[in-house]
Amino acid sequence: MCAALWGCSKPPAAAPTASDGPAVARSSAASEREKVSITVYNQNFGLVREIRKVPLGDGRVELEFRDVSAHIQPETVHLRGVDAPAALSVLEQNYRYDLLTPEKLLEKHVGKRVKVYRYNETLGTEEQKEAEILSVQGGTVLRVDGEVTLGVGWRIAFPSVPDDLISKPTLVWQLASSRPEQRVEVTYLTGNLSWEADYVFVLDAKDRQGDLTGWVTLTNESGASFENAELKLVAGDVQRVRPPAPEVYDMLEMAVADDGAGRGFREESFFEYHLYTLERPTDLRDKEKKQVTLLEGHGVGVQKKHIFFGGDWYYRGRHGQITSNQKVGVYLDMQNTEKNRLGMPLPKGTVRVYKEDSSGARQLIGEDVIDHTPRDEEIRIKLGEAFDVVGERKQTHWKALGSCQSESAWEIQLRNHKDEPVRVDVFEPVGGDWEILESSHAYEREDARTFTFDVPVAARSRETITYRVRVRWC
Numbered sequence: 001m002c003a004a005l006w007g008c009s010k011p012p013a014a015a016p017t018a019s020d021g022p023a024v025a026r027s028s029a030a031s032e033r034e035k036v037s038i039t040v041y042n043q044n045f046g047l048v049r050e051i052r053k054v055p056l057g058d059g060r061v062e063l064e065f066r067d068v069s070a071h072i073q074p075e076t077v078h079l080r081g082v083d084a085p086a087a088l089s090v091l092e093q094n095y096r097y098d099l100l101t102p103e104k105l106l107e108k109h110v111g112k113r114v115k116v117y118r119y120n121e122t123l124g125t126e127e128q129k130e131a132e133i134l135s136v137q138g139g140t141v142l143r144v145d146g147e148v149t150l151g152v153g154w155r156i157a158f159p160s161v162p163d164d165l166i167s168k169p170t171l172v173w174q175l176a177s178s179r180p181e182q183r184v185e186v187t188y189l190t191g192n193l194s195w196e197a198d199y200v201f202v203l204d205a206k207d208r209q210g211d212l213t214g215w216v217t218l219t220n221e222s223g224a225s226f227e228n229a230e231l232k233l234v235a236g237d238v239q240r241v242r243p244p245a246p247e248v249y250d251m252l253e254m255a256v257a258d259d260g261a262g263r264g265f266r267e268e269s270f271f272e273y274h275l276y277t278l279e280r281p282t283d284l285r286d287k288e289k290k291q292v293t294l295l296e297g298h299g300v301g302v303q304k305k306h307i308f309f310g311g312d313w314y315y316r317g318r319h320g321q322i323t324s325n326q327k328v329g330v331y332l333d334m335q336n337t338e339k340n341r342l343g344m345p346l347p348k349g350t351v352r353v354y355k356e357d358s359s360g361a362r363q364l365i366g367e368d369v370i371d372h373t374p375r376d377e378e379i380r381i382k383l384g385e386a387f388d389v390v391g392e393r394k395q396t397h398w399k400a401l402g403s404c405q406s407e408s409a410w411e412i413q414l415r416n417h418k419d420e421p422v423r424v425d426v427f428e429p430v431g432g433d434w435e436i437l438e439s440s441h442a443y444e445r446e447d448a449r450t451f452t453f454d455v456p457v458a459a460r461s462r463e464t465i466t467y468r469v470r471v472r473w474c
Helices: 102-108 312-316
Strands: 024-028 033-041 045-065 078-081 088-096 113-120 125-135 141-144 147-150 155-157 170-191 193-203 209-220 226-235 253-256 265-270 273-278 282-284 288-301 303-309 321-335 349-356 362-370 378-402 405-416 422-429 433-439 444-447 450-457 461-472
Touching (some): 078 088, 282 288, 312 405, 312 461, 349 378, 378 461, 405 450, 450 461
Parallel strands (some): 033 226, 303 422
Antiparallel strands (some): 113 125, 125 141, 193 209, 226 282, 303 321, 349 362, 405 461, 433 461, 444 450
16 A cells, blocks of 8 residues: 555655765866856846766765856755655765966975976977975075075976866765766856846837837856757846845857747846746857847837936026027927737836937937836837927026025027927926925926926027926925
8 A cells, every 4th residue: 555645656765865985086176067047137146957977876975066157145045855855965065266376286286396498509409307386475585506596487387187186076975875877956056147138229209109119238257058958038126135246257259049930039027026037948148249139129109309308406406597599408208008019018128219310321310228017007218318409598587585484587499400309298396395486387287396397499589488486395
């Protein structure tokens, strides 16, 4: 009769115990990977999950798990047996990162004897001598033939490589195993894996719509390569207790990924974030940047706006003319909706806007950074400052009504030097308690502290706004 707890399947293997004998040495390299998946966060870290079939044995095993990230966070490592979890237990875990370098090799041989070689020009041959390495601080100091000399000009030959120096960062486990071979799953967090979104928006001739292309740029500076990997990207601000410190590296090569059969990213909600899964395996090589298409939207409607901003401090004192020939900001607003041929959660990134000139050549007309933007939200992109639309603002009257209350009158002149009409939105962040006493133009209460004017300005003309306001700020 089978046990009720386990159903009718075969019972689990007995838990292994550590024997008193020496541990059997085993190793595993990247060539033994059966599967690897990488989840990259846009905060310069990633989660690595790989499955390998490794040789083990009965009793104690020392397993060297090679080809891991050089920026691994050892405290996040987790190992488990896939085929028979109960047949494998971890007794001890070590992370070895004392790498073999010329400097380390010299340090390990301080106080030891080595062979040194130097070319003898008189004899025309290379002479060999015995030497002792005395110091390597600031340069190599040797004792050769009873004399202390600098190591300049000598070629040093070492008898062996110390056992505690390794060529690559390596995880080493002391395991208790009851199976000769097992598939193991290893997961860990690593720094220096990152991604960012970049967008290209091509605006049409009438500034009313355009085509949006989103790119994912993935940077692998982790110190490890992952071939044929399942790639996932997480967009969102994930809380971390101690994020890894950034490090400076040499310029990386750029590799633009082929989109295969058009299989790009699949997007889905994931907890309070968004997950983008590349629907085909890809190679993530160390010291490489990879670009993959994230999204495409054609015929996306936009609204170009000219905005002239004021300041709340204007109303708290006597000024006269505040600004003259101030350029008016130019913005593009677009709705991230399905109706507007978008409607996909957009990761934060840089949007670069282009437009064709009279010869048909595309020119950059502005770029801006957007934050993580859910669907059905508005996106505003600042392109720059208008060359031919300027504003002037001056205070025509000011009266103090107490220590923190005033009444003031204002004149705003908008000048359009273009051969076509424009509309200018004037934003007045007045602050405090306020009341418009009189105004030449209709205004809108934008919020509790801001009112706006929407003003059409004809081609090669000017428009003047005047208003009087009472403000209390305390």
